[in-house]
Amino acid sequence: MGPLLHYSLLKYLLFVILPHLLTQCVSSMQRPCLHSERSALLQLKESFILNRSASSYSLAYAKVGSWKLEGQGDCCSWNGVECDDNTGHVIGLDLSSSFLYGSIDSNNGLFQLHHLRRLNLSDNHFNYSKILYAIGNLSRLSQLYLSFSRFSGQIPSQVLELPKLVILDLSGNIGLELQNPSLKSLAKKLVNLKYLNLDEVNASSTIPQNLANLSYLTYLSLANCELRGEFPIKVFQLPNLQYLRVSYNPYLTGGLPEFHKNSSIESLKLANTGFSGQLPKSIGNLKSLSFLSVGNCLFSGRIPSSLGNVTQLIILDLGVNKFWGSIPQSIFTLTNLEGLDLEDNQLSGAIKLESLLNLKNLKSLQLSWNNFSLLTTSAVMNVTVPKFRWLTLGSCNLFEFPNFLSGQDELEFLDLSRNKIYGLIPKWIWGFCAQTLQVLILGGNFLTGFHQATVVPPWTNLRILDLGSNKLRGFLPIPPASIYHYLVSGNLLTGEIPSMICNLTSITTFDLSHNNFSGTLPPCLGNLSSSLSVLNLQNNSFHGPIPQTCKKGSKLRMIDISQNQLDGQIPRSLVNCNMLEILNLGNNRIEDTFPSWLGRLPELRILILRHNGFHGAIGKPKTKEFPKLQIFDLSFNKFTGHLPSRHFPIWKAMKVVDVGKLRYLQANFSFKVTNYDWDFSFSYSMTMINKGMETEYYRIQEFLAAIDLSSNRFEGCIPEDIQILKAIQFLNLSNNLLSGPIPSSLASLTELQSLDLSQNKLSGEIPQELVELTFLEFFNVSNNQLIGPIPQGKQFATFENNSFKGNPGLCGNPLSKKCYSEGSSPPPPSLSKKDRDSRSWLEFGWKVVLLGYGSGLVNGLVLGYSFNPMKHKWFVK
Ligand SMILES: *[C@@H]1O[C@H](CO)[C@@H](O)[C@H](O)[C@H]1NC(C)=O
Ligand SMILES: *[C@@H]1O[C@H](CO)[C@@H](O)[C@H](O)[C@H]1NC(C)=O
Ligand SMILES: *[C@@H]1O[C@H](CO)[C@@H](O)[C@H](O)[C@H]1NC(C)=O
Ligand SMILES: *[C@@H]1O[C@H](CO)[C@@H](O)[C@H](O)[C@H]1NC(C)=O
Ligand SMILES: *[C@@H]1O[C@H](CO)[C@@H](O)[C@H](O)[C@H]1NC(C)=O
Ligand SMILES: *[C@@H]1O[C@H](CO)[C@@H](O)[C@H](O)[C@H]1NC(C)=O
Ligand SMILES: *[C@@H]1O[C@H](CO)[C@@H](O)[C@H](O)[C@H]1NC(C)=O
Ligand SMILES: *[C@@H]1O[C@H](CO)[C@@H](O)[C@H](O)[C@H]1NC(C)=O
Numbered sequence: 001m002g003p004l005l006h007y008s009l010l011k012y013l014l015f016v017i018l019p020h021l022l023t024q025c026v027s028s029m030q031r032p033c034l035h036s037e038r039s040a041l042l043q044l045k046e047s048f049i050l051n052r053s054a055s056s057y058s059l060a061y062a063k064v065g066s067w068k069l070e071g072q073g074d075c076c077s078w079n080g081v082e083c084d085d086n087t088g089h090v091i092g093l094d095l096s097s098s099f100l101y102g103s104i105d106s107n108n109g110l111f112q113l114h115h116l117r118r119l120n121l122s123d124n125h126f127n128y129s130k131i132l133y134a135i136g137n138l139s140r141l142s143q144l145y146l147s148f149s150r151f152s153g154q155i156p157s158q159v160l161e162l163p164k165l166v167i168l169d170l171s172g173n174i175g176l177e178l179q180n181p182s183l184k185s186l187a188k189k190l191v192n193l194k195y196l197n198l199d200e201v202n203a204s205s206t207i208p209q210n211l212a213n214l215s216y217l218t219y220l221s222l223a224n225c226e227l228r229g230e231f232p233i234k235v236f237q238l239p240n241l242q243y244l245r246v247s248y249n250p251y252l253t254g255g256l257p258e259f260h261k262n263s264s265i266e267s268l269k270l271a272n273t274g275f276s277g278q279l280p281k282s283i284g285n286l287k288s289l290s291f292l293s294v295g296n297c298l299f300s301g302r303i304p305s306s307l308g309n310v311t312q313l314i315i316l317d318l319g320v321n322k323f324w325g326s327i328p329q330s331i332f333t334l335t336n337l338e339g340l341d342l343e344d345n346q347l348s349g350a351i352k353l354e355s356l357l358n359l360k361n362l363k364s365l366q367l368s369w370n371n372f373s374l375l376t377t378s379a380v381m382n383v384t385v386p387k388f389r390w391l392t393l394g395s396c397n398l399f400e401f402p403n404f405l406s407g408q409d410e411l412e413f414l415d416l417s418r419n420k421i422y423g424l425i426p427k428w429i430w431g432f433c434a435q436t437l438q439v440l441i442l443g444g445n446f447l448t449g450f451h452q453a454t455v456v457p458p459w460t461n462l463r464i465l466d467l468g469s470n471k472l473r474g475f476l477p478i479p480p481a482s483i484y485h486y487l488v489s490g491n492l493l494t495g496e497i498p499s500m501i502c503n504l505t506s507i508t509t510f511d512l513s514h515n516n517f518s519g520t521l522p523p524c525l526g527n528l529s530s531s532l533s534v535l536n537l538q539n540n541s542f543h544g545p546i547p548q549t550c551k552k553g554s555k556l557r558m559i560d561i562s563q564n565q566l567d568g569q570i571p572r573s574l575v576n577c578n579m580l581e582i583l584n585l586g587n588n589r590i591e592d593t594f595p596s597w598l599g600r601l602p603e604l605r606i607l608i609l610r611h612n613g614f615h616g617a618i619g620k621p622k623t624k625e626f627p628k629l630q631i632f633d634l635s636f637n638k639f640t641g642h643l644p645s646r647h648f649p650i651w652k653a654m655k656v657v658d659v660g661k662l663r664y665l666q667a668n669f670s671f672k673v674t675n676y677d678w679d680f681s682f683s684y685s686m687t688m689i690n691k692g693m694e695t696e697y698y699r700i701q702e703f704l705a706a707i708d709l710s711s712n713r714f715e716g717c718i719p720e721d722i723q724i725l726k727a728i729q730f731l732n733l734s735n736n737l738l739s740g741p742i743p744s745s746l747a748s749l750t751e752l753q754s755l756d757l758s759q760n761k762l763s764g765e766i767p768q769e770l771v772e773l774t775f776l777e778f779f780n781v782s783n784n785q786l787i788g789p790i791p792q793g794k795q796f797a798t799f800e801n802n803s804f805k806g807n808p809g810l811c812g813n814p815l816s817k818k819c820y821s822e823g824s825s826p827p828p829p830s831l832s833k834k835d836r837d838s839r840s841w842l843e844f845g846w847k848v849v850l851l852g853y854g855s856g857l858v859n860g861l862v863l864g865y866s867f868n869p870m871k872h873k874w875f876v877k
């Protein structure tokens with residue numbers, strides 16, 4: 001088996017830089033400040049601690065440091081203080097990025113500065129204070145900046161009552177809420193607003209239509225505000241609007257209007273919303289537009305060639321949508337473009353490298369996950385190609401490493417995955433962009449190896465190296481010490497894991513699965529557990545004991561060492577893996593008793609011990625073991641005794657049916673490098689017997705629940721209690737020594753899709769109630785001692801002879817043996833509409849799995865990870 005590489009990339013070039021603030025007052029001939037306001041300022045100063053970590057702006061400094069108690073210094077000359085020339089009243093206070101740390105209460109001197117018109121407290125740490133109702137006393141305020149300052153709680157109605165407010169910036173305060181009063185009341189009251197920024201404020205509501213009443217707005221930013229519903233289209237047509245951002249509101253819907261020539265829109269940022277429809281041709285009228293971002297929405301149709309008239313465009317992000325068709329050539333005339341993201345659409349056609357040469361300012365080009373052919377003829381070797389920082393040319397029908405890459409020296413991110421590049425990785429790749437490269441993705445090609453036996457990649461800042469799903473031979477290349485995610489799954493690599501690997505103290509994902517590695521596992525692997533989250537060694541030829549992989553404080557979330565020849569016992573140190581979610585030890589030679597002590601791992605969801613030498617009875621649970629267990633596979637071992645029915649009531653996760661959104665089990669990581677926050681996710685995979693066939697799940701649905709105890713020596717009855725495990729979809733108890741009747745309570749397992757009780761000694765009749773299992777697609781009770789009529793109708797009409805054979809006492813359809821009371825059995829009804837609907841819903845779920853499988857089939861090989869780096873716009877800690 002080998003890799004399927006799926007990754008999508010969302011990139012945001014813009015990041016908020018808290019601007020440099022320099023409102024230093026000019027003190028010349030004005031009136032000095034008033035005594036009362038001077039003491040109010042000093043009291044304000046005293047109420048905070050100065051703490052460098054309270055501000056993140058690099059030029060931050062302690063403005064209040066110069067505020068002196070002694071002498072008669074005029075407070076109008078203090079840093080950050082602005083006074084009215086005539087009256088001497090303090091009318092402006094800019095303490096942004098000033099290292100202020102501490103709570104604000106209503107006695108704060110701030111609230112005595114009744115003449116304030118401008119207040120800026122951005123980029124400090126107010127210790128999650130509420131914004132106080134006393135702000136209402138500052139009734140002359142026209143500008144209020146409280147962004148990135150750790151305020152929290154409900155925004156008080158007093159803010160909405162400030163009659164002169166034209167600028168309101170409360171962005172970047174996670175935990176701040178605008179629900180009561182709501183955004184709707186804000187739009188009703190603050191009708192003079194020109195600038196409104198509520199990014200990250202939880203406004204959790206339907207987007208109010210009266211936003212379009214704010215007719216003076218030039219700047220509106222509502223990113224990540226938990227807004228829903230249809231965005232009022234009139235907002236786009238507000239006469240003064242220049243900046244509109246509603247990104248990261250996934251439930252916000254809407255479409256784009258026709259744009260007129262008189263529009264002054266400069267920035268449109270709708271990424272990560274539910275906006276849909278087409279880009280109107282009239283977008284060509286937006287002569288001032290420099291930033292257009294509609295990534296990760298539901299847009300479709302063709303990309304209008306009128307975009308070529310938007311000559312000011314700097315960023316064009318259309319990634320992760322459904323645009324059909326080819327790229328209009330006019331886009332290659334946009335000489336100001338710095339970022340072009342077309343990734344993950346349904347675009348096709350040939351792109352000539354020459355056409356990119358006009359775009360001299362291009363720094364980021366993302367074309368992956370389409371069906372482009374990038375034509376890079378060697379004729380253009382000698383021309384100046386833009387210097388890229390981000391370049392994704394995945395699935396661009398490349399047959400070789402494009403020559404122009406050798407001239408690049410500023411690349412941070414390079415993706416050449418899923419092309420048709422054959423042969424050795426050229427030496428120059430191993431030497432370029434040594435300082436800058438952070439991500440290199442070469443997976444899904446036909447690369448065969450390196451130019452020398454031992455390769456030490458030179459990139460000193462490399463965080464992600466993906467060489468998966470190629471034809472690489474030879475020894476494992478050791479990535480640089482900076483590496484976080486290292487993926488070489490699905491190659492032909494051989495040799496041992498060098499112990500040098502244990503020097504990679506930042507490594508988080510280490511995936512060597514589906515190769516020909518051999519030897520024993522280095523004992524020092526355990527040293528990595530303070531950084532390592534995903535260890536995937538599946539399907540190699542490792543032998544010997546399993547090393548002690550977990551120390552206290554281990555971060556391991558997935559250990560998959562299945563399909564090797566490892567022996568011995570399960571190392572007891574695994575109990576230190578407090579975060580472990582998946583443990584797959586299947587298909588090895590482990591000889592041990594049931595590891596009930598693993599039940600103490602609070603996060604364990606998947607435990608697979610199949611095909612080993614496990615033996616003995618599964619005792620009673622000692623504590624509330626395995627609270628999150630949802631996939632439990634002990635098949636093909638030598639377990640004896642009764643089924644572990646005492647455990648059923650404590651397996652909480654299998655008792656509750658969760659039919660939430662289709663999501664997959666994965667490990668998510670974020671990390672920060674230079675200016676960006678990155679997200680990376682690794683989808684868990686596994687192999688399991690599903691409906692009688694060994695199936696590779698390259699992704700696992702979050703609510704999949706399954707029990708496979710087949711091919712052991714379990715005896716006794718199937719307990720009625722099994723009905724408590726309401727969520728299970730797959731139950732396989734076949735090939736054991738189970739006796740007694742099939743409990744009718746199985747009919748309560750309404751999620752069951754597959755029930756295999758074959759090859760036991762079950763007796764009695766098949767309970768009629770089982771026909772109520774409307775999702776049941778696979779049913780096997782063959783080779784038992786069952787008697788009587790086979791239940792008829794519904795799903796049972798779809799099962800064939802094989803499901804029932806080897807039970808001489810059974811009769812009725814589909815068996816040829818007739819029951820005596822044949823005449824009285826009801827005719828098999830066809831599926832009711834309701835059943836069909838729910839089944840097609842279910843099949844939809846499966847289809848998603850299979851589709852991904854099919855489309856990701858690289859060399860007929862399948863693997864399970866998806867790669868989702870994401871650059872965020874801000875540097876919220
Ligand atoms: C400084 O602020 C940080 C929070 O940003 C806090 O954790 C730390 O304790 C503060 N230090 C002092 C001396 O107050
Ligand atoms: C921050 O808030 C906490 C809880 O309200 C309080 O105990 C602590 O004293 C505050 N710290 C500062 C520096 O104001
Ligand atoms: C206040 O701070 C914000 C964010 O740091 C900045 O954009 C704005 O220009 C500042 N306003 C004034 C009046 O200084
Ligand atoms: C704020 O105004 C209210 C009434 O308008 C007044 O009672 C209160 O003392 C004022 N607070 C301050 C701090 O000035
Ligand atoms: C936002 O507020 C709503 C309503 O109070 C709440 O259900 C939701 O969990 C909040 N979101 C976050 C991220 O806190
Ligand atoms: C505000 O918007 C609402 C709904 O769009 C509208 O009915 C109302 O007339 C508007 N009010 C003003 C003052 O424009
Ligand atoms: C812009 O042009 C459209 C159509 O020509 C017109 O309806 C609208 O009133 C104009 N807006 C402004 C602000 O001039
Ligand atoms: C671009 O603008 C010009 C003049 O404004 C117009 O003639 C042309 O049709 C526009 N091109 C597109 C593709 O819309």
Ligand SMILES: *[C@@H]1O[C@H](CO)[C@@H](O)[C@H](O)[C@H]1NC(C)=O
Pocket residue numbers: 382
């Ligand atoms: C390539 O460019 C270099 C320097 O610009 C020049 O000396 C050389 O002759 C060019 N080669 C070709 C084949 O044009």
Ligand SMILES: *[C@@H]1O[C@H](CO)[C@@H](O)[C@H](O)[C@H]1NC(C)=O
Pocket residue numbers: 499500501503
């Ligand atoms: C690992 O690092 C240590 C110290 O940094 C060094 O002495 C040792 O040689 C390294 N081991 C290998 C195998 O590179």
